[in-house]
Amino acid sequence: MGFKDLANFNDALLAKQAWRLLHNKNSLFYRVFKPKFFPDFSISEATESTSGSHAWRSILVGRDEILLGARWRDGCGESITVWNDAWLPSLEHPKILSQVIPGFEDAKVSDLINPTSRRWATDLIHGLFHPDEVDLILSISLSHLPTEDKVIWPFNSSGVFSIKSGTKFLKKETNLLAPRSSQAQDNDIWKRIWRLSVPNKVRNFLWRDCHNTIPVKQSLWKRKLLSDDICEQCRSSSETIFHALWECPKIAECLEQNFTILKLNPT
Ligand SMILES: [Zn+2]
Structure with missing residues (x-):
């Protein structure tokens, strides 16, 4: 477990909170945040507000991590933008790459569906997209009744985001992007740990964790x-250290239950 793993794990925890706001609309968590931070739109469209708390800014970080990997599953298509969202049924090619046709910049997926027949508007689709994308779009089956658009996590067979799969995804993304040297990233993360308002013994523990000096069984x-x-x-x-602190299912239960309280009460 190194600095980067710890940062990816932390981002995956934040993403889990954002995932809850996207999916659990009856929760107390949702009912507290919705009127204050995204009253008239969805969390996927929310921006940082001037009254934004630490908790809200953290959740937006998690939301952005989710949107890097999540896929939209068609309902009525009204909340999915054709050229910005990842909605094609392909892990390698989830976004439309065909050039935007002037006048269609803000088009929603619902604009590609005949509202009466609930079928794809094939002539329009053939006119707008590359043949490979046309095939992908037409392979999506539409329900006869308009339903709400959903966000799914394609790296889990259940389609539900988990901290474990999120951490793994972010690790891969970090390695792919790697815009800066790993030494510079390590320094930044260490500074973040050092600034935490926590007792020295906690900093000490994090330092030992990041340097693989905790005496785990392995x-x-x-x-x-x-x-x-x-x-x-x-x-x-x-x-292993990673298993003992984050990955073990017994620990994961505990982390997922208690993390909301930690983030809502930053001190
Ligand atoms: Zn275990």
Whole structure:
């Protein structure tokens, strides 16, 4: 576990909160944030407001992480923009790459659907997009009744965002983009840890975590001090630092339940 892993894990935690706001509209969490920060539109369209709290800014960071990887699943198509959102059924090619035709810059996916027959407007689609994209669009089946557009997470078979798959996705993205040297990124993350208002023992723990010096079972087993390295909590995996602190399903339950409280009360 290094600095970058810790940063990706933190972003995945924030993304989990944004995911809840996108999907759990009956929760207390949603009912508190909706009127204050995105009263007349969805969280995917929300921007940082001048009255924005630390919690809200953190959630917007998480929202942006989700939108990097999430896919829209067609309902009525009214909230999906044709040229900006990732809505094609392809992991490699989720966004429209054909050039925008003047006059269609703000088109929504609903504009490509005949509202009466609830079928794709094929002539229009053939006129606007590259043949490969036409095939992808026409492969999406439309429901006969207009339903709400949904955001799905394609890196989990359930379509639901999880901290584990989010961290893995962000790690891949970070490696792909890598705009700066890893040393510069490490320095930035270390400065962020150092500025945290936490007791020194917590900073010390994070430092040891990032330098792989926590005595988890795997390191003790490698030094022949233990006969196995199996996690005592879940008995299903090696107890590495990453597993012990973030990945173990027993820990994940605890983190997911308590994280909202932590972020809503930044001190
Ligand atoms: Zn475990």
